[in-house]
Amino acid sequence: MLPIQTALPLCEMLAGDVFFPQQASTIAPGVDKLFYFIFWVCVFFFVLVVGFMTAFLLKYRRKENFDASGPTHNTLLEATWSVLPFFIVCYMFYEGVIGYMDLRSAPESAYEIKVRAKKWAWEFTYPNGYSTNELHVPPNSPVSLLMQSDDVLHSLFIPAFRVKMDVVPGRYTKLWFDATVPGKYDLECTEYCGEKHSEMLAIVTVHNDRSEFDAWLAKASDVFGPVDRGExxxxxxxxxxxxxxxxxxxxxxxxxxxxxxxxxxxxxxxxxxxxxxxxxxxxxxxxxxxxxxxxxxxxxxxxxxxxxxxxxxxxxxxxxxxxxxxxxxx
Amino acid sequence: MATVAEPMLAHKHEPEENYLTCSSGFLSWAMTLDHKRIGVMYLFAVTASMLLGGVFALLVRIELLTPDKTLMDHNTYNHMFTLHGAVMVFLFIIPSIPAALGNFILPVMLGAKDVAFPRLNLASFYLWVAGAIFFLMAIAMGSLDTGWTFYTPYSSSVISGSQAGGIVAAVFGAFILGFSSIFTGLNFIVTVHTLRPPGMTWFRMPLFLWALYATSVIQLLATPVLGITLLLLILERTLGIGVFDPALGGDPVLFQHFFWFYSHPAVYIMILPAMGIISELIATFSRRHIFGYRFIAYSSIAIALLGFLVWGHHMFTSGQSPLATVIFSALTFTVSIPSAIKVFNWLATMYKGSISLATPMLYAQSFIFLFTIGGLTGLFLGTLAVDIHLHDTYFVVAHFHYVMMGGTLIAFLGGMYYWWPKITGKMYNELWGAIGCLMVFVGFNLTFFPQFMLGSQGMPRRYYTYLPHFQGYHVISTIGALVLGTGIGVALATLLWSLWTGRKAPANPWGGVTLEWTCSSPPPLANFEKTPTVGDPYDMEQVKWDAKTESWIPRPVSERTGNSASH
Missing domain, CATH: 1.10.760.10 (Cytochrome c-like domain)
Structure with a gap:
């Protein structure tokens, strides 16, 4: 029973990108591209190391020759393999910093939603003062989250947007994104916060357009309207x-x-x-x-x-x- | 060369007594000042800790077989992963190679009779025991659920009586273990500086000693910071002094800075000695002079120093300033270079070798394979834009298990197999040794490789329940963990079995040319009857295979060509 249950989700996962969930924010494609650049650099070095290792194991396997001799050092070779990786990691560092600066600099015009994290729930407060445990955002416009915690450390992570930031008691932290694809996405707490850390989840809804988002907010904020109207x-x-x-x-x-x-x-x-x-x-x-x-x-x-x-x-x-x-x- | 006559002598007249038989009774062990017996006691203690931590790991993996409850409830799961991490880090990995194998091997390899301060050495063992007792108390109270990192304010806000007690007990345990680590480091530094015999210049020291020396420097400089931090945490919990808890006016991010200022260098306390062992194994089993000796020696020191400057990479999402984050990212990349140098040097050592695939060498090859993956995946995490997505996910879990377990544990097992004949005087069964290694290798990759994909797909760490679409990889990982656990069982059973059935070990079963192979197996109480004099530690021509005794014996100077040690 178990293998069948598990095979299906695995197949679904392998059918998409092996490493990433859907790209649903403006920065996601850049992050994935940089990831895959590093990935192929790693594959190259891994194949190089394991390839030489295997070749030497096969070629120089001990048979009758109980003694061996070869070079004990080669300054040029050693300098080369010290300096060459240095240039590669410099490039990774540079690209990483550029991407990081984009991630951390919210545009002035961003729509601000306040986030309050507490054991073990999220609360999102919209500019009109309405608050709920679901994050709703308009598409194709920057949204910034101003976050604080009531108790311990939490961390807000939306895999589809490739964004994450700790929520720290006693100070505000910020995060921003620009969602590109309407739909529903998972939001998870990624800083261990006690018993129900793994259930501190929320759904992010990216609406089809700005007016749909505004309509949702107006309806949702009218909490006591239906009571007053007797509905x-x-x-x-x-x-x-x-x-x-x-x-x-x-x-x-x-x-x-x-x-x-x-x-x-x-x-x-x-x-x-x-x-x-x-x-x-x-x-x-x-x-x-x-x-x-x-x-x-x-x-x-x-x-x-x-x-x-x-x-x-x-x-x-x-x-x-x-x-x-x-x-x-x- | 003056050394030649003595090992020959050792072969002809095996000393009647060795360190195991020279005295007996409980007190002869409990009060011993012999570094070898202390090393054996450590070996027993850290291996028991590894098994305990392993049981917790298996329980965690079995719980993760299904997205919801499999075996245990939320709180039990949180205790299990906390204990797994805390026991493995503080009781096993940090003391594993330096305190257990290092204690036994360092003085013999150096050509000394003991460490510089034998009493301090015994004291550090008993501090380890005391620290372990506090950990067991925390386990018995059943209430340690902070994660091994003890992050504030979760760990400092008193929640209820027994929970508070458990956290204080564990933190105090870690505090005491820190002193054990400091004493060992101090002892090794003084030993290496003062007890080297004539001819053992710094650049004639085997690379394992360089690695242990670099490790000791970190232990001595970084561990006090952990001690102070843990003490502040205890004060905050018990007296309500605000240091880290914002409710009391403290700063939780400060705790992370303090904690990682120790715990990142601690990663190098774990990996440097492992790299040292691998340098010895690759040279001996390839019958080749180690390639680029000085680069490897210097890279150990470089790693030890740079390791102090990169703690902030654990905090890229913590709210530390973007400028600090960028600087820490840059410094992090600099550590990758000396690690890469070592891997290339090991490969070059195998070039034109005469490679034997005895079990220790199988572990060394596994190490290169796994550590390469562990090291390379660190590049993703050092790159800021990519780390933000991967931070605190299973990608990180996979990465550090490839380094700590694929690195340190594999090297520890390789080192155990390598020096087992020296320590116990018995040869183990090669076939079963190889089977154990293969199971560990396959089980390890099955367990941890899927976790890279889990993490980048968005599965956070320390989750008791998870979204159903992650289950496939979790099932593979759990199956792998069972194979891995069985493999470690086979590996340890093979060693233990040799105590009863193993054939008697010769002084030099592998053809090693460092000094520990010149004394008998097991060594006599004083290691060497005369202070040995020393040549190149990787001049493989010093020994030759003797089919009659099935061991390696010293090669007379007249038969040497001088090629293998050419510079």
Whole structure:
């Protein structure tokens, strides 16, 4: 069973470029080209080394001749193989620096999206203040990400764009790209950040054109509009919020109350909670509000108190929506 | 040449006692000041650590067989890869060649009776043991999950009681191991400076000694920085003094600078002695004077010095300034040149040789193959624009395993096979030695080559779960790891088996002309009855094959042509 399951993705992979995923940004073709230049230089030297090694092994294999003699040094030869690689690596260095400067210098006109990384979710905030766990960008225009971390080191990596930058607590870091091909791409955390490092993923959506992107943003930002118009309940908005804010990374919502980093939400409203300091309290509106804004005030017994605060990130009405949503989980 | 008579003598009258039989009992080992016994104890200890680290590696690989859970949960997986890295780096690779093989071979090869400070030598072994105990404590607490790099603020923010304890125990363990490493380095430097016998000028030293000397310099200069860094980390964790944690007013990138200021030179602590062993193996088994002796010797020193200036290449995406990044990239490329020089010199040494494919030489050939791949793939990572994409992916994992494992571990096994007859007095089975080497070679490539493609396709390091389209390469890699693990098992079992069944080793089974082959196998307690005098360490004409005793014996001066050592 296993070989069949695995053979298919492998074939798909080999059918494309052996080394790279799709090229979907302006800098990707240049990076790949430089990679393949180095690749062929490496192939040349590898074949040279292993070729000579094999030839010498075959030709000079010990038979009857238990003694051998040959040159012990040759200054010209040694100088040549010291200096020649020097020129090749100088060229690699030069090309690498040029490409790197492009990667690190965002155009002035870039569309700025703020990124907040926390264990183990991404939050992208658009210029109008709307924030979500998905990165949406317009095509063929520079986008820059201004990134900060709430807790430990993270790193934002979009393989299809060939960009990566660490997200460091206590300072801002920046990254930019210009996406060329509409579609959906993976975004991964590449700096180890604890238990669910490997699940700190997000989807990047490159829209077909600028107006489609603007329309998406306008619709998505209108969080409470559908509630005011009576199209959705507050609890439905709460469930979407929970998804966008990455609550589900740590809080399960299934009736089996599967254990994650934080307490499960199913049937939680109205329950009595025991805390690590020995006290207890009933889960009500005020308790949930406090847990969102000051998560370490009451840590449930058996849990580590890992949750970052959402003070300043969730508005009152959003907290209302979350509370309504949690009430429905039973 | 005055040396000729003595080895002949050694052949005729094997000394009654050697270092293994001269005394017995637990204390005769535990309190020994003999560098050979300390070397054997190290050999046993680091090999056990390698097996422990190997078990963690296999568990990691088996977990990665499927994209989701295979065997263990998130946290267990994070402990496993952390312990694999920490045990392999701190307990195995760093002490492997210098402390185990180096301790045994350096004084004998130099023509000395022991290292300069035998008591310090024993102390460094016990520091290693103490450090290892702290590591085992961290494992027993089951809570070390920071990665072997202990990056802040993840490692400095106290999360819960036992987790905090585990990290402090492991960090303190690494701190103590650092002192063990410093003592060994100091000891070797003083030994090489002061205990060389008459005639052993710097440029008559075998290249393994040059390599160990260069390594010792790094150990002495770089390790204290690690010690200070780890101490600061412990202070931050226990007393809440802000150094690295931004929540306390510290800077997490500073930790990376401090950490790599040691840990990058540490990469050369790992690879330089391995290169030294390969120089010995290629010369001996090709029956040729090493090609370009001075270039190889100088390149060891060049690597040791340049190795101090390139730590920033671990931090190209960390947020360090672009100017620093560009400078570190340039410096990184300069290290590639001396490494390339060595590979070319080894090939030239084989030219017109009389090449024997005994097991140590098989390992030496594997080393050239694997290290070439490891070194060349470093070029991708030194090139800034390309590194940004490859940084912290499996490409990096593959690259450093090709260098550390394909380099250091392979050379360690080659060195073990080479000096095994000298250390134990027993010959191993050549067929099984070759089978083990072949399995290691095939298993290694199966395990790590697919990881280059995984990485460039965008698979990050230290991932417990992964996107389904990466599975194909992961399956190949896991199968390779099982072959590799079995191969290492066969290689070690072949050596152990020889203790019972191996034929008695002659003084010089390979035709080596460095001084360790002039004393009996195993050597007597004092190594040499008289201080030996020394000629060219690669003048292969000094010995000839003797079919009767199936060993190499000194060649009388009258039979020598003087060609092989011509300059």
């Amino acid at each position: 959705k309940t507050l609890a439905q908005v709460g469930s979407e919020l929970a998804l966008r804010k990455g609550c589900g990374q740590c809080h399960s919502i299934d009736p089996q109350k599967s254990k994650k980093t934080g307490p499960a939400w199913w049937g939680i409203f109205g329950e009595d909670h025991q805390f690590v300091d020995g006290t207890s309290a009933k889960v009500d509106e005020n308790y949930i509000r406090e847990s969102v804004l000051k998560p370490t005030a009451k840590v449930v017994k058996g849990y580590g108190g890992n949750m970052p605060s959402f003070a300043g990130q969730l508005k009152d009405r959003e907290i209302d929506a979350l509370i309504e949503y949690i009430k429905t989980l039973k």
